[in-house]
Amino acid sequence: MLIIENLNVYAEDKKILDNINLVVKDNEVIAIIGPNGSGKSSLARAIINDQKLKKEGKIIYNNTDITNLETEEIARLGIFYSFQEPPEIENLRLRTLLKFLLKDYDENKILELGREFNLPEDFLDRGVFYNYSGGEKRKLNLLIAILLNKDLYIFDEIDSGIDIEFQKKIKNIINELKKSGKTIMIITHNIKFLKDIDVDKIVVMKDGKIISISGKEIIDIVEKYGYSGF
């Protein structure tokens, strides 16, 4: 379970998250929506302790206070964050990275997944995220997520730049992850993306604040009226 208590976050002395209180239960799928700049990604980066952000308040994950834990230690507790814009690491091949991360590295299985995801044939020999389009980066992010088999997934704009067909695939994967007992946070500004996902809660953020927590019924309201009515 992830518990966020009275969280204030500052970037270069500007308050970007204001008194965030949120509970994500085990095996829950929670969507965080809101207009650009509402603080969705900042919340995710605060959870994994981006050192550029200053924090007040508490973040507890499975009874461990992770507020000021090193990012790599937070990851080792079972949290995966798929970056919206992952860095291009030209001089580190994906194969090297995965061999290090996976105890049961199975190249054939990974190549099969790569084909399923329409990744370039040489994706294991390429630098991590190097020379990929935005959509391909998202696919690669998802592939790494699946392989790492974590407990809590935070998918940040995973649907962005992805064609409709592959979006369906992502939705299926998220639903399957839920069925297998994972906890998932989906950050998106594309409310339609949530329609076929088994979402338990939808959190609406605006100007760094949580302004609503509800069920899927909010999708129709946001689709019709946008965020201006909140």
Add this chain to the structure above:
Amino acid sequence: MDIPDFKQIFRKYYDKEFDNYDIEKKIIENESFELKCNKKIYFNEIKLSKNIKIKLENEDKSIVYNRFIIKDKSDIKMLVINKGHLLIYNEILLDSNSVSNFEERYVNYDKLINRSELIIEKENSKGSLNQYLLEYGNTFSVLIPILKVTNYSSKGFHGSKIVKILPNMQFYLNSLGINKKDIERLIFEDFIYI
């Protein structure tokens, strides 16, 4: 084989001590090779028409001069690990109708001076020279890539890159559970893979 004037090539980086060094000459044809340098001047004339790999290690003070003469097609991958004071001069000469991609990877722990010249004087040839540098500790590295294409029907390209782990890369890799020490080790492992 004529030994070039290293004093001139390396100018201010040349140490008088090198005047007393023995010269070891070799002619190599179409073969990958490894060289452990040790207080000498090494002069290798390398004739190529196929792909090769070269590994060079220096822990002392040495000069290495590699003269590549390329016919047809040859890609060269060269890894240099320097833990001492190394002056290295690569001269790559392309014959007519030849294609060559020359990739140099330098891991430098100490003092490294490199000058690499891709020379294309003959017709219908195409060459590239790419240099990558990975540094550890307080190092001194100078890479000088030179491109000389004097025939209008030929083409040449060159580039140099310093491999760095930028903060956003480190943050991403940290988010996968990898600490700084392991990140450096992984980057090194991949860098020396040629």
